[in-house]
Amino acid sequence: MASNSAGIRVTQIGVSDPFAADYQYVFNSDWPSLAIAYETVVQVPYTDGASVSATVTHGLGFYPLTMGWTILNGVSIGRTFATSGNLSSAQNDVTFSFDNDKIYFINSGLYNKVTYTISIKCYNVDISQNIDYTLPKFPTVSTPYDPTTGIKVSKYQKSIASKDLNDFILHSRAQSPAVLSIVTDVSVTPSGTRFIGYNNPANYTPWVLAFVGGPGQGTTYSPLAPGSQQSGYLFGILSATQAKSLGFAQARIQASFPTTKNFGSLVVLRDPLVLPNVLRVVY
Amino acid sequence: MRNDLGPISVSAPNTSLTTVEGQHLTFNTKYPFAKLDSTNKNSFQIITIFFNTEPPNPTGGPGTTTTKKTLVYQYKHGYTYEPSSWFLISTDNFVTVLGSEGTWLIGNASGASPAIAKFEVEVDSTYVNFYIDKQWTNTGSNSPPNIIGFSVNVRAYIFVEGLDGTSVPSHV
Numbered sequence: 001m002a003s004n005s006a007g008i009r010v011t012q013i014g015v016s017d018p019f020a021a022d023y024q025y026v027f028n029s030d031w032p033s034l035a036i037a038y039e040t041v042v043q044v045p046y047t048d049g050a051s052v053s054a055t056v057t058h059g060l061g062f063y064p065l066t067m068g069w070t071i072l073n074g075v076s077i078g079r080t081f082a083t084s085g086n087l088s089s090a091q092n093d094v095t096f097s098f099d100n101d102k103i104y105f106i107n108s109g110l111y112n113k114v115t116y117t118i119s120i121k122c123y124n125v126d127i128s129q130n131i132d133y134t135l136p137k138f139p140t141v142s143t144p145y146d147p148t149t150g151i152k153v154s155k156y157q158k159s160i161a162s163k164d165l166n167d168f169i170l171h172s173r174a175q176s177p178a179v180l181s182i183v184t185d186v187s188v189t190p191s192g193t194r195f196i197g198y199n200n201p202a203n204y205t206p207w208v209l210a211f212v213g214g215p216g217q218g219t220t221y222s223p224l225a226p227g228s229q230q231s232g233y234l235f236g237i238l239s240a241t242q243a244k245s246l247g248f249a250q251a252r253i254q255a256s257f258p259t260t261k262n263f264g265s266l267v268v269l270r271d272p273l274v275l276p277n278v279l280r281v282v283y
Numbered sequence: 284m285r286n287d288l289g290p291i292s293v294s295a296p297n298t299s300l301t302t303v304e305g306q307h308l309t310f311n312t313k314y315p316f317a318k319l320d321s322t323n324k325n326s327f328q329i330i331t332i333f334f335n336t337e338p339p340n341p342t343g344g345p346g347t348t349t350t351k352k353t354l355v356y357q358y359k360h361g362y363t364y365e366p367s368s369w370f371l372i373s374t375d376n377f378v379t380v381l382g383s384e385g386t387w388l389i390g391n392a393s394g395a396s397p398a399i400a401k402f403e404v405e406v407d408s409t410y411v412n413f414y415i416d417k418q419w420t421n422t423g424s425n426s427p428p429n430i431i432g433f434s435v436n437v438r439a440y441i442f443v444e445g446l447d448g449t450s451v452p453s454h455v
Contacts, residue, residue, distance in 0.1 A: 091384075
């Protein structure tokens with residue numbers, strides 16, 4: 001349930017603000033949803049042995065949550081991460097890192113010595129700062145979109161009557177992942193292993209993004225893919241039950257070698273306040 | 284007036300819009316939100332693919348390494364351009380997250396395994412495509428990578444915003 005603090009809250013018809021469950025809010029400014037502060041598309045050529053193949057300036061002045069998508073022959077082949085043995089081969093060709101001003105790309109050409117197109121989005125979240133928000137409850141019933149109530153803000157010179165969601169800054173027909181927590185604290189196990197961990201009080205498995213580096217170690221962050229050792233780090237996501245069984249945090253970045261304090265960040269996201277479409281396929 | 288705020292902005296409790304920074308600025312209409320269309324069922328899905336039959340195997344002879352990539356499922360994402368997308372992959376209903384797009388189902392992540400099966404996700408301007416990409420080094424005595432009986436769970440976000448870099452208004 002929402003707090004009584006000031007803000008913008010829009011509930012479904014028939015539900016009053018002080019009594020609305022979290023999923024009954026069409027919009028609630030208490031939860032910082034991901035907004036795109038900067039984006040670009042960059043060509044990253046194979047540059048044999050170069051330390052940087054391409055650089056772009058985001059100029060935001062903070063360490064933004066940054067995502068990249070690798071595009072080959074006009075098809076997105078997945079998000080761009082630090083090199084990992086657990087990614088498809090071509091995904092390992094281009095890696096990137098970023099600081100509070102620029103994004104740096106390397107095309108190693110391990111698999112294809114070609115120029116890749118990388119699409120970049122920097123979200124308006126500073127991943128170098130710890131923060132924790134109240135935890136919205138996810139929905140238990142599916143609620144259809146109601147076009148008669150809500151909030152929408154169109155982009156400059158776009159019509160408020162447009163049906164294209166691309167024409168809007170904000171539209172309550174759409175949901176955005178919101179930030180639950182950013183964790184940069186480092187814990188040390190008795191064996192000396194350092195890790196950054198998060199446990200979800202609501203017990204469901206949240207969507208978590210991981211970055212290593214940053215001001216605590218060098219100056220740039222790099223994104224990690226979940227599930228494998230990569231560049232000296234392990235990024236794991238487990239169910240609450242499995243985490244308790246194994247004695248791990250539900251989400252963790254683990255460094256198996258001595259490293260400095262604040263060696264990375266976990267960004268924990270809230271699911272949309274709508275139920276997913278569940279589909280079973282037999283091949 | 285700050286130039287990094289849109290027409291409507293909200294700061295976190297006990298902070299001031301005149302000085303607030305970062306995530307304490309909880310709402311700011313200067314920047315477009317990343318949007319999942321609640322009326323598009325494909326925008327947020329959990330898809331389970333059960334392999335009741337074996338996708339085709341590489342067929343190289345002894346002493347060779349060959350590959351075979353097979354489209355095992357595709358669906359229309361509902362847009363006419365390449366949307367931004369996120370995927371998480373599991374084989375145990377997310378008790379453990381195995382990886383993101385490009386996950387290995389069989390094989391050692393070091394790349395040294397003779398039998399490898401990867402679950403790859405590609406998104407074009409119409410479809411989300413799931414592939415099984417196999418690699419087999421035929422030693423003469425080993426089997427190709429078989430995934431029959433596997434269930435692969437995919438958690439998928441398909442955003443309204445495309446990958447062409449045009450979501451943020453040009454006047455920002």
